[in-house]
Amino acid sequence: xxxxxxxxxxxxxxxxRHGKLRVYLRLPGKPKVRLRADPDSVEFLxxxxxxxxxxxRPAAPRKALGPSPGTLHALCVAYYQSDFFLTLAPRTQRxxxxxxxxxxxxxxxxxxxxxxxxxxxxxxxxxxxxxxPVDKPGAANEVVKALRLAFxxxxxxxxxxxxxxRDVRLLASRNPDGFHSWTPAEVAQFEARHPVGTxxxxxxxxxxxxxCRRADAARLAPSMVHDGQLHYxxxxxxxxxxxxxxxxxxxxxxxxxxxxPIGRETFIAxxxxxxxxxxxxxxxxxxxxxxxxxxxxxxxxxxxxAAAKLxxxxxxxxxxxxxxxxxxxxxxxxxxxxxxxxxxAGNAMARIKSVTVSKKSPTPEGATPKWDETDxxxxxxxxxxxxxxxxxxxxxxxxxxxxxxxxx
Numbered sequence: 001x002x003x004x005x006x007x008x009x010x011x012x013x014x015x016x017r018h019g020k021l022r023v024y025l026r027l028p029g030k031p032k033v034r035l036r037a038d039p040d041s042v043e044f045l046x047x048x049x050x051x052x053x054x055x056x057r058p059a060a061p062r063k064a065l066g067p068s069p070g071t072l073h074a075l076c077v078a079y080y081q082s083d084f085f086l087t088l089a090p091r092t093q094r095x096x097x098x099x100x101x102x103x104x105x106x107x108x109x110x111x112x113x114x115x116x117x118x119x120x121x122x123x124x125x126x127x128x129x130x131x132x133p134v135d136k137p138g139a140a141n142e143v144v145k146a147l148r149l150a151f152x153x154x155x156x157x158x159x160x161x162x163x164x165x166r167d168v169r170l171l172a173s174r175n176p177d178g179f180h181s182w183t184p185a186e187v188a189q190f191e192a193r194h195p196v197g198t199x200x201x202x203x204x205x206x207x208x209x210x211x212c213r214r215a216d217a218a219r220l221a222p223s224m225v226h227d228g229q230l231h232y233x234x235x236x237x238x239x240x241x242x243x244x245x246x247x248x249x250x251x252x253x254x255x256x257x258x259x260x261p262i263g264r265e266t267f268i269a270x271x272x273x274x275x276x277x278x279x280x281x282x283x284x285x286x287x288x289x290x291x292x293x294x295x296x297x298x299x300x301x302x303x304x305x306a307a308a309k310l311x312x313x314x315x316x317x318x319x320x321x322x323x324x325x326x327x328x329x330x331x332x333x334x335x336x337x338x339x340x341x342x343x344x345a346g347n348a349m350a351r352i353k354s355v356t357v358s359k360k361s362p363t364p365e366g367a368t369p370k371w372d373e374t375d376x377x378x379x380x381x382x383x384x385x386x387x388x389x390x391x392x393x394x395x396x397x398x399x400x401x402x403x404x405x406x407x408x
């Protein structure tokens with residue numbers, strides 16, 4: 001390597017992955033310009049002067065090569081530009097795009113990236129192979145859901161003619177009950193750790209007495225309250241099928257709102273007064289749960305607890321839907337199954353009349369109690385009365401024997 005004795009201003013050097021020296025002119029506030037001549041040559045000085053004067057400009061950025069037509073990558077790009085994708089909530093868009101981009105960039109056993117495979121040649125077997133390990137059903141199902149919509153968009157765009165992902169079943173969850181539903185004891189434990197007047201207690205009350213999701217709890221605001229009622233539109237499906245709710249403010253919620261610090265824009269705010277995002281609020285609520293000794297509890301678990309509390313209070317499925325914003329009774333049933341079972345079992349057991357059994361009063365001495373041959377006969381055993389003989393006798397009469405007796 002040659003050593004230069006003159007160091008030019010604004011000239012920087014680095015080495016590429018092949019060990020080749022690269023020299024640039026980097027003026028403050030401007031993009032760097034590649035100097036390709038030999039740094040020890042006269043041509044380099046001329047190139048340096050041209051770059052300083054602006055005659056030599058930075059190379060135009062290379063255009064990103066688009067996906068090859070008909071490939072899985074092209075199918076995904078078409079999906080990102082379709083109504084199937086653009087009508088999703090921003091968070092859902094991020095999740096779906098992350099899953100598909102990661103899938104396209106993954107290299108298979110044959111050394112090819114999955115995104116280079118022809119989408120039209122893919123069948124259910126290939127989709128099952130691409131969805132990921134079955135020991136992570138949540139991530140695997142997310143890939144299948146995204147591929148179902150991507151192929152649907154591809155059919156409309158004329159890239160493919162069928163949707164093989166529709167024939168791939170979703171894997172069963174390893175946690176069929178979903179998020180843990182809070183118990184009354186856990187709510188009391190949280191309240192003991194976070195008293196009224198703290199943001200944590202305000203968050204708990206809003207979640208419990210509105211039954212909203214964490215994304216909605218983070219954006220509930222005083223401006224949404226009119227005439228003692230909370231008016232808001234749920235974030236989920238906001239761009240496709242928005243759900244508008246009007247809820248009366250519960251009597252137990254009002255004093256907590258009055259005694260709590262309120263943010264500038266929303267009820268729940270960070271230390272700087274700014275609103276939380278759905279993700280940051282969920283993380284912060286997890287921290288509050290951990291501080292209360294409830295690491296297994298979450299914000300969404302309070303939504304389930306609110307629905308269960310309504311069910312135990314005797315609210316119908318439609319009444320619960322009016323609070324939680326669910327669209328079908330099937331969704332509500334998933335949330336209130338345990339509470340409904342307890343209530344139904346209690347109602348069923350209450351139908352069984354409680355009977356106190358005691359001995360019959362003894363008859364006067366010397367008297368013979370009246371006896372009806374159709375009565376059951378008691379048998380005394382350690383002070384309890386057991387009815388041993390049914391009203392029809394021990395066994396029904398034998399026809400042949402009775403006939404024989406009547407003829408003799």
